[in-house]
């Protein structure tokens with residue numbers, strides 16, 4: 001089969017031989033045996049060089065001694081063409097040298113020219129060997145290319161994974177079957193206080209301590225559960241991660257098995273989410289429900305008691321009756337305000353709150369609030385002042401919302417200012433700064449620094465030790481929302497024990513009708 005292959009194909013053979021008898025013997029052998037050679041004969045190194053320039057050869061037969069050099073000179077210019085070395089008897093040493101110089105084989109030219117009988121086989125093998133080598137080279141280089149591509153791909157994937165993990169807002173830790181940490185991202189570093197390089201390779205139980213927020217007892221080890229069951233496991237809503245300094249971070253923990261293709265669990269990946277804010281909101285909502293129930297019940301109890309007193313005492317003196325009715329009226333108003341706030345916030349939450357755009361005279365609104373709350377200020381022995389322009393200060397806005405904003409701020413100022421304190425309301429259009437400034441300052445109890453960023457949150461109330469102050473934590477949330485609906489912003493400055501200053505800055509689409517500078521009242 002192989003020999004028929006070689007016969008069907010013609011090989012370009014270059015014979016480099018200076019001996020004319022040997023040349024003739026080769027030609028005769030080709031002719032006699034019908035060898036499939038398209039051969040060329042070169043008698044010298046120079047001739048061989050010429051032939052190599054003009055034609056591509058599959059194999060070269062080179063005699064050792066040539067007129068202008070040796071076979072080694074020809075070898076030097078052959079590139080990767082397979083070569084067979086021929087030499088006279090007794091030159092075996094040179095033959096070995098030729099093999100070392102890259103000859104595929106060597107043939108000893110014996111007197112009876114037996115070597116010509118083996119020549120076709122050697123040529124065939126030399127060519128096949130070269131072809132196999134070429135294929136191997138090709139395979140090798142495509143393998144090399146593949147390895148390079150895969151390595152690059154892996155490096156890219158690794159890079160992508162580490163960038164993704166680093167930029168994730170959740171903490172991710174992966175452990176192997178022995179619970180040794182094999183992956184640890186930046187969020188976990190921040191939460192646990194353990195550096196990545198310290199944590200890698202450690203047992204996860206040394207680094208990740210999860211306790212129950214209420215009892216402080218260690219929570220169930222969900223990594224052990226996952227390793228045992230091979231199922232995803234989620235922690236409890238009470239889980240807290242213990243930081244290096246012993247501080248607790250509310251977290252939501254979930255753990256999932258890392259599985260092999262065959263289904264064996266080879267590790268666990270743990271995802272931690274900082275739920276501090278969610279827990280706070282949860283707590284605030286709980287507090288809100290309890291404070292709202294309380295706030296609703298107090299005036300209601302009083303209304304019921306006084307109504308009952310009026311109804312069950314027909315002979316009640318007119319003055320007492322009037323007094324009771326006034327109390328009922330006041331408590332009803334309180335209830336109405338409270339329910340109004342709840343309705344407003346729920347309207348805001350559902351996105352149903354609309355602006356009724358109109359020209360609003362902020363001076364007039366401010367004076368209306370001032371007048372309405374003077375009685376409250378007097379009752380609490382607080383000096384309520386107003387620094388409001390006499391002239392109308394007109395803005396495009398919603399009058400009811402504007403009144404609600406100012407009234408909420410002044411009400412708060414009065415609520416958190418003890419007797420003999422002062423509360424001041426001012427309205428200042430500042431054309432140069434491009435804003436209308438509404439300020440409510442008080443000399444009251446102030447707001448703790450750490451509470452300042454949260455006071456505009458819904459349901460948030462500052463805990464005042466030993467003091468029972470009515471409220472729902474909704475007033476400032478409504479103020480903030482209404483101000484932003486007017487395209488403005490609200491700022492607060494406060495010092496505990498000294499007082500607070502709330503400033504509303506509205507964009508000056510304000511029309512000031514005349515000069516500013518109302519007298520302080």
Ligand code: ADP
Pocket residue numbers: 412413414416442444445446447455460461462463470471472473474475476477499500
């Ligand atoms: P609340 O119904 O409790 O008054 P708010 O949303 O109006 O709710 O206010 C949130 C918290 O901000 C209050 O609980 C209070 O502690 C604080 N606060 C608001 N205004 C003042 C102020 N003028 N002085 C001191 N604390 C204030």
